[in-house]
Amino acid sequence: MAKSYILEILAVVAILAFCGVFLFTSSTLKGAEFAGSDNVGSGMIAELSGKPVESFAPLIPQWEPPSGEVESCLFALQSAIGGICVGGVFGYWLGQKKSMSETKANQ
Amino acid sequence: MHIMEGFLPWQWCIVWWLIALPCLAFGVWRLKKIIDADREALPLLGVTGGFIFILSSLKLPSVTGSCSHPTGTGLSAICFGPWITSVICGIVLLFQALFLAHGGLSVLGANIVSMGIVGPLVGYAIYRLLKDTSVNIYLTVFLATALADMFTYVTTSLELALAYPAEVGGVASSFVLFLAIFAITQVPLAIVEGIVLALVFKYIVALKPDILIRMKIFSEKQINEARGEA
Numbered sequence: 529m530a531k532s533y534i535l536e537i538l539a540v541v542a543i544l545a546f547c548g549v550f551l552f553t554s555s556t557l558k559g560a561e562f563a564g565s566d567n568v569g570s571g572m573i574a575e576l577s578g579k580p581v582e583s584f585a586p587l588i589p590q591w592e593p594p595s596g597e598v599e600s601c602l603f604a605l606q607s608a609i610g611g612i613c614v615g616g617v618f619g620y621w622l623g624q625k626k627s628m629s630e631t632k633a634n635q
Numbered sequence: 636m637h638i639m640e641g642f643l644p645w646q647w648c649i650v651w652w653l654i655a656l657p658c659l660a661f662g663v664w665r666l667k668k669i670i671d672a673d674r675e676a677l678p679l680l681g682v683t684g685g686f687i688f689i690l691s692s693l694k695l696p697s698v699t700g701s702c703s704h705p706t707g708t709g710l711s712a713i714c715f716g717p718w719i720t721s722v723i724c725g726i727v728l729l730f731q732a733l734f735l736a737h738g739g740l741s742v743l744g745a746n747i748v749s750m751g752i753v754g755p756l757v758g759y760a761i762y763r764l765l766k767d768t769s770v771n772i773y774l775t776v777f778l779a780t781a782l783a784d785m786f787t788y789v790t791t792s793l794e795l796a797l798a799y800p801a802e803v804g805g806v807a808s809s810f811v812l813f814l815a816i817f818a819i820t821q822v823p824l825a826i827v828e829g830i831v832l833a834l835v836f837k838y839i840v841a842l843k844p845d846i847l848i849r850m851k852i853f854s855e856k857q858i859n860e861a862r863g864e865a
Contacts, residue, residue, distance in 0.1 A: 535773060535830070535833060535834045535837050536834060538830050538834075539830050539831055539834045542826065542827050542830045542831075543827060543831075546695075546823060546827050549698060549823060550696050550697075553696075553698055553700060554696065554700075557700045559700070560700025560701075561700065561701070562696045562700060562701060562702050563701055563702065564694060564701065564702050564703070565697075565699075565701045565702065565703040565816055565817055565820045565821075566636070566637045566638075566639055566737065567639075567701075568701050568816050569638070569639075569791075569795065569813060569816050569817060570639050570642050572795075572812055572813060572816055573642050573795060573799055576799045576800075576801055576802075576809055576812070577799055584639075584641040584642050585641050586640040586641040586739055586741070587640065587641055587645055587648065587739070587741040588640065588739060588740040588741045590640050590732070590733075590736060590739050590740065591733065591734070591736070592736040593734070593735060593736060599735060599736075602734050602735055603692045603694075603735065604692075606688055606691075606692040606727075606730060606731075606735075607688060607689045607692040607693065609685075609688050610684075610685040610686065610687070610688025610689035610690075610692070611685065611689055612685075613681040613682065613684060613685030613688065614681070614682050614685035614686060614689065616681065617678040617679075617681045617682045617685070618682070618838070618842065620678055621678065621842040621843045622842060624843075625842060625843075
């Protein structure tokens with residue numbers, strides 16, 4: 529029984545450990561802002577090139593979400609699109625499997 | 636793994652675009668061929684592509700005190716190869732460049748090379764290497780997806796290091812600096828991503844084993860063994 533759910537158990541343990549590590553670092557690590565590593569990388573670029581971060585203007589003008597709320601809304605939209613694809617297909621497969629076993633049973 | 640718009644000199648933007656474009660074109664051609672050959676491949680593409688959409692939108696905090704996101708590309712690389720994965724990544728990265736100001740149009744080429752080409756290529760290579768050995772298929776999926784994720788960030792570091800060599804030590808020493816930012820943050824995320832995608836693969840094996848066998852992703856014997864033990 530336990531053996532057949534080994535991947536599920538591992539996934540739960542890994543996610544819990546991940547949360548635990550986050551709680552630990554966020555309470556002990558001083559100066560941890562949990563900013564995106566993209567931005568930390570940009571800071572490093574500025575440091576290496578000796579130019580301030582503000583001097584890096586976009587080469588191609590781009591639209592920026594006006595606030596963090598709008599940004600998180602669009603990110604949620606992105607994962608919702610993915611979630612619909614995944615859920616839809618798994619449902620389709622499940623239905624396919626069920627109708628196949630029903631036709632077999634009727635024959 | 637996004638290089639931000641404006642943070643890559645235009646010469647490098649062109650170089651990465653020139654590498655990315657032929658891969659994308661080949662990916663579109665492969666995609667058309669696979670869909671024409673087998674309509675049942677389309678739902679599988681939906682699942683693997685869907686996970687790229689979901690996972691690349693999750694910004695997770697990590698041990699270094701900064702946030703980063705998993706890529707989710709490994710599953711698609713295993714099922715469809717690296718080139719079709721490049722196309723899906725191109726769509727995701729375009730969405731993020733246009734609407735989220737994560738990355739941008741000029742650096743899109745560089746970001747496609749790291750997330751859509753090198754990462755999936757590494758994942759696919761590992762899968763091919765382990766496919767016909769006695770290694771458990773879920774372990775294969777774990778290793779392929781986790782390392783596809785890791786190498787995406789290693790590539791980003793290399794792209795930045797090439798464009799911004801340090802005054803002392805040149806490309807090598809700035810590569811180490813960027814690795815410290817991107818790769819170390821990514822290690823725990825890659826491990827969790829690998830386990831989660833291996834679990835997803837288990838459900839694909841349980842629900843639709845015939846498509847995996849027909850597309851020769853794993854042999855019938857391996858799938859049956861996995862179903863027996865799972």
